[in-house]
Amino acid sequence: MAPQLGGRARQVNWGHLELDNGQHILTGACTHTLSLMSLVGADPETVLYRTPLQFTTPSGRMAPWLAHPGRWQRLMGLLSCSMLNWRERWAWLQCIVQLQWSRPASWHGKTAADWLAMNAHWTVQPWLEALCVSAMNLPASQADATVFLNLMQTSFESPQASDLLLPKVSLSELLPHRAADWLRARGAQVQLGQRITDLNPLLDTGRVVLACSAQEAARLSSGLSPEWSDMAQHIEHGPIATVYTRWSGSAPQLMDPLVIMPPGLDSPAQVVMDLGCLRASPQYGGIWSWVISFAQVDREEAARLVLQQAQSVWGRQPEVVACFLDPRATILCRPGLKRPGHHVGPGVWACGDYVESDLPSTLEGAIRSGLQVIEAIQSH
Numbered sequence: 001m002a003p004q005l006g007g008r009a010r011q012v013n014w015g016h017l018e019l020d021n022g023q024h025i026l027t028g029a030c031t032h033t034l035s036l037m038s039l040v041g042a043d044p045e046t047v048l049y050r051t052p053l054q055f056t057t058p059s060g061r062m063a064p065w066l067a068h069p070g071r072w073q074r075l076m077g078l079l080s081c082s083m084l085n086w087r088e089r090w091a092w093l094q095c096i097v098q099l100q101w102s103r104p105a106s107w108h109g110k111t112a113a114d115w116l117a118m119n120a121h122w123t124v125q126p127w128l129e130a131l132c133v134s135a136m137n138l139p140a141s142q143a144d145a146t147v148f149l150n151l152m153q154t155s156f157e158s159p160q161a162s163d164l165l166l167p168k169v170s171l172s173e174l175l176p177h178r179a180a181d182w183l184r185a186r187g188a189q190v191q192l193g194q195r196i197t198d199l200n201p202l203l204d205t206g207r208v209v210l211a212c213s214a215q216e217a218a219r220l221s222s223g224l225s226p227e228w229s230d231m232a233q234h235i236e237h238g239p240i241a242t243v244y245t246r247w248s249g250s251a252p253q254l255m256d257p258l259v260i261m262p263p264g265l266d267s268p269a270q271v272v273m274d275l276g277c278l279r280a281s282p283q284y285g286g287i288w289s290w291v292i293s294f295a296q297v298d299r300e301e302a303a304r305l306v307l308q309q310a311q312s313v314w315g316r317q318p319e320v321v322a323c324f325l326d327p328r329a330t331i332l333c334r335p336g337l338k339r340p341g342h343h344v345g346p347g348v349w350a351c352g353d354y355v356e357s358d359l360p361s362t363l364e365g366a367i368r369s370g371l372q373v374i375e376a377i378q379s380h
């Protein structure tokens with residue numbers, strides 16, 4: 001439908017800058033995304049910046065022991081971490097063990113905050129709450145505990161899985177352009193700017209896969225499968241705002257290209273990224289992206305709050321370059337959410353980040369969903 005590829009993860013040309021419609025973050029646990037990138041010739045090691053998750057804040061790395069490459073080294077790193085007192089070291093250890101042993105299914109109907117209250121000491125809770133809102137686009141008090149636990153378990157199943165992977169190129173260059181070239185080279189037709197308005201003419205052509213938003217899939221399938229359509233129609237979505245700013249003069253030095261902002265009332269953005277460190281071209285020097293997950297403000301207010309946040313943390317304000325707000329950025333995985341399955345009706349399947357999954361609404365979730373549909377069609 002759109003005139004360009006990428007959907008909710010696409011490049012936006014902004015003057016001479018190639019920005020994205022929203023800052024995206026991958027992790028080492030996004031194994032299917034990384035495999036797909038390799039398949040279509042986008043080398044993940046070249047186009048992504050890999051950095052260990054160390055809960056880096058503007059004042060330092062709060063969990064440097066997470067940078068160790070093996071489980072035992074991590075454990076030794078934690079036990080000898082001089083930044084933490086013994087109580088905090090014990091709290092982290094206990095929480096990681098609980099994370100591994102918790103059975104997500106047994107938390108059905110509960111929130112991530114319920115799990116944290118039972119299993120994470122108050123010194124550890126803010127860090128996992130920060131991961132929750134960034135990954136699920138919902139505060140822990142509203143996020144489904146089972147999806148949260150699935151996500152945490154995959155993210156901590158190996159030391160590399162928790163690594164952050166930050167795009168060094170625009171989102172369109174990261175995957176969609178390569179994928180389209182790969183498809184064309186194999187004889188496929190990629191047609192842009194054409195909205196499918198009716199499924200009926202397609203049903204005779206063979207198998208149809210709806211790889212669009214929940215809302216569009218609901219509309220297209222309403223005649224074919226009203227129950228499926230109804231479920232897709234009722235999926236709730238939530239907003240994410242990304243504010244791009246530029247520092248005049250030298251930008252404050254960050255320890256890592258991504259920092260987690262201390263939570264608080266005057267702290268709307270949960271994460272800040274330094275594009276100057278990530279992009280090769282000098283024109284990105286001093287440009288930062290500020291991500292406001294579950295943004296409850298409009299674009300102007302988002303920009304204003306980010307400037308206020310910069311002032312309170314760094315004592316000065318950058319200028320706003322651009323501000324994007326997608327009101328339907330991700331689905332909201334609240335407890336009890338019902339997501340439709342892959343099979344819509346005779347000859348019709350659906351894939352996307354909203355389809356039944358144990359993952360939140362992410363690129364990895366969308367790609368896994370596509371692979372599951374291919375498998376289902378092949379075995380049908």
Ligand SMILES: Cc1cc2nc3c(=O)[nH]c(=O)nc-3n(C[C@H](O)[C@H](O)[C@H](O)COP(=O)(O)OP(=O)(O)OC[C@H]3O[C@@H](n4cnc5c(N)ncnc54)[C@H](O)[C@@H]3O)c2cc1C
Nearest residue numbers: 001002007008022024025196212216329352353362363366
């Ligand atoms: C601001 C923002 C920040 C995000 N941050 C992250 C992040 O950090 N990490 C992460 O993993 N995920 C993130 N996400 C979520 C991620 O972008 C989505 O989960 C993912 O793009 C979903 O892919 P999809 O293929 O399911 O749907 P989409 O990307 O929405 O693609 C659907 C496509 O279908 C097309 N289409 C719709 N209707 C029709 C029609 N009738 N006919 C033809 N074509 C149609 C659309 O034009 C679009 O190209 C973020 C999203 C946003 C908006």
